[in-house]
Amino acid sequence: MEKIDKKIREIASKLLKEGKVKLIIGFEKGTLPLKARPTFVRKPEEVEKLIWSSLCENNLAVYIPFYRKQLDNAEKIGVIAKGCDTRSLILHIQENIAKREQIVIIGVPCEGMLDRKKIEREVTPGIITESTENDDSITVKGNGFEKTLKKKDFLCEDCIICSHRKPIVYDEIVDIEIKEPEGVDVLNKVNEFESKEPEERWKAFTEEVSRCIRCYACRNACPACYCNECFVDCSRPQWLGTTVDSETDLQLFQIIRTFHLAGRCVNCGSCSRACPMDIDISLLVSKLSTDAKQYFGYETGVDIEGKPVLNKYSEDDSNEGFFEER
Amino acid sequence: MKDSLKNVKYIEKDKILDFIKVLQKDYTVIAPKKVKDFVLFGELKDNEEPYLDFLNSRQSPKEFYFPQTETIVEYEGIIDKRVPKFSENDMKKRIIFGIRPCDVKSTLILDKLFVNEDYIDDYYKRLRDNTLIFSFGCNNPKTTCFCASFECGPFSEEGSDAFITDIGDKFIIEGITEQGNKIIDKLPDGDGGMLKKKKEIKKNSDNVVSCIENIQKIPEKLRGMFENPVWEEISERCLGCGVCTYLCPTCHCFDIQDEMIGEDGRRVKNWDSCMFPIFTLHGSGHQPREFRFQRMRQRIMHKFNYYEENFNIIACSGCGRCVTECPVNIDVREILEKIKKL
Amino acid sequence: MIKNSYIPIPVKVDKIRFETEDKLIKTFDLVFMDKEEEKAFRYYPGQFAELSILGKGESPIGIASSPTESGFLRFTVMKVGVVTTALHNFDEGAIMGVRGPLGNWYPIEEMKGKNVVIVGGGFAFTTLRSLLIYMLDKKNRKNYGEITCIYGARTPGLLCYRDELKEWEKRKDMSLYQCIDWKFGAEGPIEEAAVEGWEPINLKEPSKTKIKKDIKKFTAFVPQLVSAVKPGAKDSYAIVCGPPIMIKFTIPVLTELGFPPERIINSLENRMKCGIGKCGRCNIGPKYVCKDGPVFSLKELEKLPKEY
Ligand SMILES: Cc1cc2nc3c(=O)[nH]c(=O)nc-3n(C[C@H](O)[C@H](O)[C@H](O)COP(=O)(O)OP(=O)(O)OC[C@H]3O[C@@H](n4cnc5c(N)ncnc54)[C@H](O)[C@@H]3O)c2cc1C
Ligand code: SF4
Ligand code: SF4
Ligand code: SF4
Ligand code: FES
Numbered sequence: 001m002e003k004i005d006k007k008i009r010e011i012a013s014k015l016l017k018e019g020k021v022k023l024i025i026g027f028e029k030g031t032l033p034l035k036a037r038p039t040f041v042r043k044p045e046e047v048e049k050l051i052w053s054s055l056c057e058n059n060l061a062v063y064i065p066f067y068r069k070q071l072d073n074a075e076k077i078g079v080i081a082k083g084c085d086t087r088s089l090i091l092h093i094q095e096n097i098a099k100r101e102q103i104v105i106i107g108v109p110c111e112g113m114l115d116r117k118k119i120e121r122e123v124t125p126g127i128i129t130e131s132t133e134n135d136d137s138i139t140v141k142g143n144g145f146e147k148t149l150k151k152k153d154f155l156c157e158d159c160i161i162c163s164h165r166k167p168i169v170y171d172e173i174v175d176i177e178i179k180e181p182e183g184v185d186v187l188n189k190v191n192e193f194e195s196k197e198p199e200e201r202w203k204a205f206t207e208e209v210s211r212c213i214r215c216y217a218c219r220n221a222c223p224a225c226y227c228n229e230c231f232v233d234c235s236r237p238q239w240l241g242t243t244v245d246s247e248t249d250l251q252l253f254q255i256i257r258t259f260h261l262a263g264r265c266v267n268c269g270s271c272s273r274a275c276p277m278d279i280d281i282s283l284l285v286s287k288l289s290t291d292a293k294q295y296f297g298y299e300t301g302v303d304i305e306g307k308p309v310l311n312k313y314s315e316d317d318s319n320e321g322f323f324e325e326r
Numbered sequence: 327m328k329d330s331l332k333n334v335k336y337i338e339k340d341k342i343l344d345f346i347k348v349l350q351k352d353y354t355v356i357a358p359k360k361v362k363d364f365v366l367f368g369e370l371k372d373n374e375e376p377y378l379d380f381l382n383s384r385q386s387p388k389e390f391y392f393p394q395t396e397t398i399v400e401y402e403g404i405i406d407k408r409v410p411k412f413s414e415n416d417m418k419k420r421i422i423f424g425i426r427p428c429d430v431k432s433t434l435i436l437d438k439l440f441v442n443e444d445y446i447d448d449y450y451k452r453l454r455d456n457t458l459i460f461s462f463g464c465n466n467p468k469t470t471c472f473c474a475s476f477e478c479g480p481f482s483e484e485g486s487d488a489f490i491t492d493i494g495d496k497f498i499i500e501g502i503t504e505q506g507n508k509i510i511d512k513l514p515d516g517d518g519g520m521l522k523k524k525k526e527i528k529k530n531s532d533n534v535v536s537c538i539e540n541i542q543k544i545p546e547k548l549r550g551m552f553e554n555p556v557w558e559e560i561s562e563r564c565l566g567c568g569v570c571t572y573l574c575p576t577c578h579c580f581d582i583q584d585e586m587i588g589e590d591g592r593r594v595k596n597w598d599s600c601m602f603p604i605f606t607l608h609g610s611g612h613q614p615r616e617f618r619f620q621r622m623r624q625r626i627m628h629k630f631n632y633y634e635e636n637f638n639i640i641a642c643s644g645c646g647r648c649v650t651e652c653p654v655n656i657d658v659r660e661i662l663e664k665i666k667k668l
Numbered sequence: 669m670i671k672n673s674y675i676p677i678p679v680k681v682d683k684i685r686f687e688t689e690d691k692l693i694k695t696f697d698l699v700f701m702d703k704e705e706e707k708a709f710r711y712y713p714g715q716f717a718e719l720s721i722l723g724k725g726e727s728p729i730g731i732a733s734s735p736t737e738s739g740f741l742r743f744t745v746m747k748v749g750v751v752t753t754a755l756h757n758f759d760e761g762a763i764m765g766v767r768g769p770l771g772n773w774y775p776i777e778e779m780k781g782k783n784v785v786i787v788g789g790g791f792a793f794t795t796l797r798s799l800l801i802y803m804l805d806k807k808n809r810k811n812y813g814e815i816t817c818i819y820g821a822r823t824p825g826l827l828c829y830r831d832e833l834k835e836w837e838k839r840k841d842m843s844l845y846q847c848i849d850w851k852f853g854a855e856g857p858i859e860e861a862a863v864e865g866w867e868p869i870n871l872k873e874p875s876k877t878k879i880k881k882d883i884k885k886f887t888a889f890v891p892q893l894v895s896a897v898k899p900g901a902k903d904s905y906a907i908v909c910g911p912p913i914m915i916k917f918t919i920p921v922l923t924e925l926g927f928p929p930e931r932i933i934n935s936l937e938n939r940m941k942c943g944i945g946k947c948g949r950c951n952i953g954p955k956y957v958c959k960d961g962p963v964f965s966l967k968e969l970e971k972l973p974k975e976y
Contacts, residue, residue, distance in 0.1 A: 215572045
């Protein structure tokens, strides 16, 4: 990890010194054990706070739309990006949030991020106060215990099924060797759920979303959710009720959001991780990703030349998704 | 709070359900329950045991005084002929069982806003008046607990009717108010040994729990800091979601909305958050808090300066929920330390 | 029983009329369904109420009637969003709700024995009308010194309460100055009357304008007209209501005329919901506009953060 930190800092410092970018978005150590967090670097002397670890779970592309004004002024922004971050950045570029040359992508191949909550569960009732990371394990310490855990057993759900861990595009790269895992596919997750009976699926879905408190962390953590006015906030017309005691509105919120992400979600899992009520939202969105792949052979953000699936029409397009009787 | 009223009782751990059942004769019992891998407060059903092996609940129990969605009035008929219908049924008294001291403190903080000489929120008051508090000492404060900063602490009894301590094989329950004492009266008497055990546990917790020193100086410090560039610095990573405010036991902002289903309608209070841009957006399009840093400033200023100025108390109890659940690890403790140093 | 502060009082829409030529602003006279409620609704000029349309929502609107006019509550409302549009769609006879009176009011006690200068712009004249009617009331007039009113809008047809303006023009116990905006050319305002009968003022140096005795209608922006009229600051209060830009430019003029900040009074507008200091929406620093305002003196505002 230290090697990667060093390399990231080198690149960042160079880009800032050479005036290639004004801002670099990366990760720094968080205030909690098992937490790294987004950070913003503007001066070469600040690059020392940049780090890399298996805790860099946030998809940093989420910040790009916040800088629209700067982007309109032709400023350039550097982003430290794993596979999924680069896919979201490509989406932003395709959707004209930024021009390709305005985003200086510092790619870091990723071996999957750790799920903090899984690790905490593993050591309950222990309270973790410290953690150290090695190549393929992580050691957590706390009030009277110390445990070393294999990283691969504690990956985020969406990282387990990620098949694009290497940055898709980049301007600078931290050149470490990683293997794209084989035989994994978003479909795995979706298939398992889809193999259930419809009633069972509906029950599982409604039970999950009934816990929703409408904090919209899922939306705000999502790099593809950047509408100026989100449909949940519209008052004229009002698409959706505003309460939490109407189950229908909670369900509708997730269903509509899911549809808005069709062919735009990169399965980074940010929504699920952000959710304070542990609702597995990404499962729902993943279904639309798999449909895009299955019916249109499209994967979001893997081809910078490509057009988003819903932005193009071809006579050979599959009609199945629309007409299939269920 | 008279000392002579002080009553120490105990229950064996495996008898807790029996006690709950006794309580349920006269009260609705709200207690911690396990949901997936975390804990939320909820009404106990028949034969349902509280889940007392927890650090704190993911969401604060504020929803039991200040529900996330609460009907104010109902109405029906065509739009220009509607009159408000409002009925106040008798409500069964409730006990919140197992609530942590920081969340009790938060309730006391909210009382000052919702029930004061200017205006009374009748909905809050009714729920509050009909609720007894059986609070629960914290044997294992989390690393993110900093209640000790706010005249509170893992064993603070302020605001409780009765106070529960886990002493290993049993719970001791101490009556604090007359009502609390009356309710626990039938339980077997505890003894000095039990109290001694409690004292040791308390001492340990008091040692473990963190404390932001000199927090009382923060409100004054913030007074001149509205224009400080620090707000931009600490808010840059903020996503502007509602997690910190919705999980916070002292955040009280709400929206009022009307909702129609066919010809039947209701007006509700819904939680709202100062972290959402539309919170302050005028009908004209004017937006007094356009940027994230302005909204972050509002959240911190409101809790640690404005609230203190209005009600003489800081609107935070150190529960740490905003710290642990923020998706990007914005840490209010860190912000406060930073402000202190400026 | 103490009244539940969230429940609207039923009222009937008695009269509706268009207030301005663009038809975006209407005035509504509301009457209480219950005489007891009417008696209990005691208000002062400057206060507001939540107009409540069940099924749509509520809007805070300044009370345009004066407590000296009994039998109705008057509101002048611009159509902007959900509630105000629903209100504009109402016919006379509709039943709706009112919640209030809310907020504080103009310093009618402190102003006793003092001169009062009212400065208004556009349709924000509502609570100023209330104040004016209140002070002009037979019982109250003697309590106040000179009353000067300076009121402007973009065009003559956008001035509110035009029938009343005509009456006030004739009154001897007050002076009313009205203005409408300049015509604009490529270079900005043009120095000629925009509309006949409206005298131009000295565009470059408004304070040098010679105001003739019988001319009370001008082509000018409100701050310029204030500068030209030069109301005396001695023993005077200035009450200013209007769009933010007007307020911004009027305040320095008043200050230059010698009005101290504690005698320049504003009424603020913030997005509101509860109106009673609970929902946390309308604060400026520690003050809630709904409960501690909407009326603030410049002196009070200077102590608050600039976040409105
Ligand atoms: C003290 C005070 C006095 C006012 N007096 C008048 C008046 O005399 N005449 C008039 O036409 N307007 C007045 N306004 C502005 C008026 O309240 C808003 O234009 C109106 O609330 C918009 O409501 P809406 O539902 O049509 O708009 P929407 O955009 O649909 O707004 C939804 C809700 O947001 C809130 N809201 C939105 N904009 C504002 C705003 N500018 N101020 C307060 N709340 C807002 C309201 O609760 C409103 O119902 C006043 C505002 C305040 C605070
Ligand atoms: S993050 Fe979770 S609780 Fe919040 S709105 Fe999304 S689904 Fe609901
Ligand atoms: S929870 Fe974190 S990201 Fe969300 S609004 Fe609060 S501080 Fe910002
Ligand atoms: S501000 Fe954070 S720590 Fe303080 S009471 Fe609210 S959620 Fe708890
Ligand atoms: S409108 Fe709710 S606090 Fe002012």
